[in-house]
Amino acid sequence: MKKTISVLVENQPAVLNKITGLFSRRAFNIESLAVGATDDKSISRITIIVDSGNNVVEQVEKQLNKLVEVIKVRTIEEHHMIGRELILVKVSANTRTRQDILNVCQIMGGKIDDISPTSMTLELTETTEKVELFLELLRPFSILEVARTGLVALQKGTGGI
C-alpha cells in the first residue's frame, strides 16, 4: 500500500541522510522523494512515497519525529491530497511522427520544451497516474530519456502540516 509522508525539516546538511537512513535501516525502499525549500528558506519540505505495510510506516513516522532536525511529520491520506509530479520526456521524433506526439502532448496538457530534427522534449506536471499514462502514450514513439521529480504533495483545504 502506497503512503505519502510529508516532512518539514530544518534546511541543514545531512538531514536528508538521516531521514532516508531511517528507511534503509529497516530494509525498505523509498519509491520517490522530493525535497525543496518552503517559503521559509531555513525549512525544507520532503515528500516521501513508500510502498509498505501500515506498521512499518507508522514506526518510521514515529522515528522521524524523534530526529532533532525534524519539525513536523504527517502522512497525507490519498483523498485529502493534492499531489503533482513533473516529468521531462525526450522522445525520438521526425517529420512523420512529430504531429502525433504533439497531439498526445496537447491532450495531456503538456508542453514542448525542446525540439530537434530527430527528437522532442516534452514536459508535464500532473498526478502520478496521469504521468504514467503520458509515458504509456509516448512509448510507441521510442522514449530516449526520462527525468521525474517525484511527487510533491499538500493537503487539500486550509489545513496543513
Add this chain to the structure above:
Amino acid sequence: MKVRATKAIVECLLEQGVDTIFGYPGGTILNLYDELYDYQDQIHHYLTAHEQGAAHAADGYARSTGKVGVCFATSGPGATNLTTGIATAYADSSPVVFITCNVAENLLGKDSFQEVDITGIAMPITKATYLVTDAQTIPDIIREAFAVAATGRPGPVLIDFLKNVTAPNVEIEYNPLPKKDHAKEGRLAVWDKRVGWEIRTPEPNMDDIDKLVQWIGEAKKPMLICGGGVVRGRADKEFIELAEKMDAPVAITLMGGGGFPGGHPLATGMIGMHGSQASNIACDTCDLLIAVGCRFSDRVALDPQSFAKQARLVHIDIDRAEIGKNVKTDHYVIGDAKRVLELVNERITATENPQWKAEVFSHDTHVPVIESDHMTPDQVLRTIYSKVPQDSIVATDVGQHQMWSIQHFHFSYPGQLLTSGGFGTMGFGLGAALGAKVGNPDKMVLHMTGDGCFRMNSQEMATESHYDIPVITIIFDNRTLGMVRPWQNLIYKKRFSQTDLGFAPDFVKLAEAYGLKGARVSTVEELEAAMDEAIAWGHGYVIDCVIDTDEMVRPMVGGGSAITNFMLT
C-alpha cells in the same frame, strides 16, 4: 565577552557540571586538549588505553551516576574506535556526549590523514550528531547536545568540531548562561516554541492514566515488568510502591536490574530467554501485565505473537516510538516512568492477591543449584556475594557470566547493575566498571567477566593501575565462548566451531604486568582467600575462577519460541 573557541567549549562543559572526562588525544583534537591543560583542577581527564575503553567508561559513569557522561577522541581511527561504545550507549539509552575533532575545513572531503565522516557513521547510533563548522555556534550546539542527551529517552550524542574551529586564534562571543536558562536562548528556545517537538518529557495523558487505574482495579492476576526505563528514570521508589499497592509479582528484565529490589518478596526474578520459571510462567497466566520502561525486545518477548496473549497488556514508556513496535499492546501511557507511576499510585487503593501470588511463587524464582565436582558459577557468585557490601556496583561483560551474575545478585537501586543488554557488547565491563568507580568512589565495584570478554579490552588494566581505580575483576574462566558453545551443543550437534579459547594467556601474570594483583582459583576456599586479599589490598585485582567448560545458563528458552517453552530448566 570574546573568548577563545576552545575556552568556550570547556566553559560550556562546566556549565553542564562536567568534572570528569574519559578520552584519548590525537592530532585534530590537540587544541582542545591544550585548553584542558588549564582546567586540570576543575576537570579530571582519564586517559584510557583505547578509545573504546573511554567510551564504555563514560557510559558506565553515566549509568551509575545518572549524570551525562563525556568522552573525547580524535578524528579518524580515534573516532571510529568509539563507535562500538556509542552503539552500546544508544541501545541501552545511556546519556553520553561524545566529542571528536575532525580535520580542518580546507582538508575536509579530501581523504586527508585520519579523516573520516564520523557524524555520518554515528548517525544511526546516536540521538543527534553535530558537525561544527562555525565557531560561533559552539555554545548553542553544546547546550543543545546535552539537553538532547539527557531529556526524554536519554541517549548518546556526538559533536564533531572541525580543527580550524578550535584553532587558538579563533575567538567567539561567549556569554555564560546557567543551565536552567539554556532553554530560553538559542536553538533550544526555538524548539520550545515548536509544536510537536518533544525535547521536554511528555506529560502523561490523564485519560490514559484513568483507564490504567480502572484496569488495575479490575485485575485478579496482576503482573508487572520492571524494565530499563525504571532504572534510567530513577523511578524505583514509585515502582516499589506500585507493586506493593497492587500486591503484584514483578519480573525484572536484564536492563531493569536495580529498578526493583531483586530480594523483594514480590520479585520473581529475571524474565525472558534466561528468565526464571516464575517470571515466564506468570507472564503467560496473568490477566493484567503492566510493562514499565521495557521495549519487549526479542530476548524478552521471544515470540511477540504469543507474548502475554491472555492478558490485558499495558505499556508505559517515555518513547512514543516504542508503543506497538515489537508487541501489540492493549493500552499504553506515554511519559516518564516516575511521573506516570506517581499519578497511578495516587489513584489506586492497596489490595491483596494471596491466591495469585501463591500460584506464581509455586514456580522457581531462582536458578536450580546443580551439584558438580568442580567449582560452579553458583558457588563463585555466592562466595563473592558473601564477601562484598550489598550495595556494591556490578559491571558485567556479555555472555554466560552476565546471565549468572544478574540471576544471582540482588540489585536494589538504579545504577547498581551496569550491563550491555541491548547491544550485547563483549568488552564493555572493564571500562564501565572504571567509569562507575570514578563516579562512585565510596562504593565497591565488581567487574564480572568471562575469559573471552576480558581479552577484548583487558588493556584497560593500564588505566585501572595508573589512576589507581580499585575494581575487582572476576573472570569466569571456562576456556570457551560459553554463551555460544551451549548453542552448538544443543542445536549444532556438538560441532564446536571456533569457540574454543583454550589458548588464553595467564591472566594473573597479565594483571601483574599492569601493576595489579591477581589469583587463579579453582576451589571455593581459594576464592575466599583471594577475595579477602583483594578487598584488603584495596587496588585493582583480578581473580581468575576456573570453571567447567560445559556449564550452562539455566533456564533457557529458545529464540522465537513461546516464553514458557523451556529448552533447559
